[in-house]
Amino acid sequence: MTFGAIFRQTMSQMNRNKMMTTASLFSITAILLVLGIFFLLIVNINAMSEDIKRDFDQIQVNLFDAVTTEQSADMMSKINRMSGVESTYYQTREEALENWKIKWGENADLLDRMPTNPLPNAIIIKMTDIEYASSIVDAVRAMPGVEKINYSQDTVDQLLRLTRLIQIVSFIIIIVLVIISITVVSNTIKLTVMAREREIVIMRYIGATNWFIRGPFLLEGILIGIIAAVISSVAIGFIYYYAIDRLGADLAMFMTTGFVPLWFMIENLSIVFISLGVSIGSCGAIISMRRFLEK
Numbered sequence: 438m439t440f441g442a443i444f445r446q447t448m449s450q451m452n453r454n455k456m457m458t459t460a461s462l463f464s465i466t467a468i469l470l471v472l473g474i475f476f477l478l479i480v481n482i483n484a485m486s487e488d489i490k491r492d493f494d495q496i497q498v499n500l501f502d503a504v505t506t507e508q509s510a511d512m513m514s515k516i517n518r519m520s521g522v523e524s525t526y527y528q529t530r531e532e533a534l535e536n537w538k539i540k541w542g543e544n545a546d547l548l549d550r551m552p553t554n555p556l557p558n559a560i561i562i563k564m565t566d567i568e569y570a571s572s573i574v575d576a577v578r579a580m581p582g583v584e585k586i587n588y589s590q591d592t593v594d595q596l597l598r599l600t601r602l603i604q605i606v607s608f609i610i611i612i613v614l615v616i617i618s619i620t621v622v623s624n625t626i627k628l629t630v631m632a633r634e635r636e637i638v639i640m641r642y643i644g645a646t647n648w649f650i651r652g653p654f655l656l657e658g659i660l661i662g663i664i665a666a667v668i669s670s671v672a673i674g675f676i677y678y679y680a681i682d683r684l685g686a687d688l689a690m691f692m693t694t695g696f697v698p699l700w701f702m703i704e705n706l707s708i709v710f711i712s713l714g715v716s717i718g719s720c721g722a723i724i725s726m727r728r729f730l731e732k
Contacts, residue, residue: 439455447660457628458661464621465665465717470711472614473673477680479607484697486600493596496562496573497587499530504558504582505664512580513560519576521569530554555583568597573642615713619720654722662718666710674703 451458500509506527513525533556562577564570571594574586640650678699 444656447656451660456656460478461658461661461718462526462668465662465714468614468617468621469665469669469714470672472583472611472713473611473669473706473710474479474676475607475614476709477673477677477702479603480702481697482603483600486596486603493567493570493589493592494564496570496577497586498560498562498577498583498584499557499585500559501584502557508582509558509560512582514581516560516562516573516577519569519573521564521566521573523563523565525563528559528561530556530558532558533559536577617716619717619724650720651723655719658718658720658722659715660718662716663711664714665718666707669714670703670707670710673706674699677702707711 498512504512509527513527516522516525531554534554537556562573563572570588574588577583578586637650681699
């Protein structure tokens with residue numbers, strides 16, 4: 438019966454204060470939309486970064502011609518024991534030439550005109566994570582028989598710095614937006630509370646508990662948060678669908694991956710939005726009520 442009374446009081450309160458309710462709804466919706474657009478960008482940028490990192494997860498160690506098969510096997514055994522090494526593979530010069538022919542496609546016949554195969558035998562190192570690249574390269578370079586190591590260390594370092602920067606900036610912006618959301622909602626709900634200050638004082642005099650008084654405002658904040666989350670999720674879904682439709686093909690031309698799938702993104706974003714909407718609405722209500730219930 439208590440919950441029923443609180444629910445009826447909440448509906449009546451929202452109906453009497455339509456302007457304040459609408460203001461709170463638009464406030465949360467607007468902030469969730471900004472947060473959602475930023476979330477879409479960050480998730481896709483991180484996905485692209487991970488895809489690019491996978492393109493650099495191999496190190497090619499070119500060997501001198503004098504290195505025997507047994508010596509190569511011994512080197513591979515030592516490399517496999519290093520931290521960050523997933524596997525190693527011995528690539529002969531014949532295999533390397535065949536790979537180049539595949540890359541050259543229609544111009545592969547030019548490679549057949551060479552009098553000898555200039556490519557070296559090599560050890561291909563596959564890493565578990567490119568963050569181990571620097572230590573692996575330094576250790577392998579010191580091994581006898583290594584002629585050259587093919588690895589774009591500068592590119593990898595820049596990529597790692599960019600990824601970390603994106604993660605740090607994302608975290609800061611999300612925290613700032615959540616704080617702004619709670620502040621805006623608490624202020625809008627506070628106006629509703631101030632309009633009913635006399636009623637709240639009377640309820641306290643007749644013995645109503647703090648939670649009975651707080652209940653309608655708390656439920657109002659939760660309902661507003663859920664409605665805002667649903668509206669924001671639908672709006673972001675249309676925006677993301679339009680972005681994929683317009684930019685997906687162009688992106689695929691320059692990157693090895695496209696956008697994160699629509700339904701995967703919307704499903705997870707909806708969960709995040711509802712959780713944030715409920716948290717922001719309830720926190721805003723609790724904060725706005727604190728001053729009146731402490732008297």
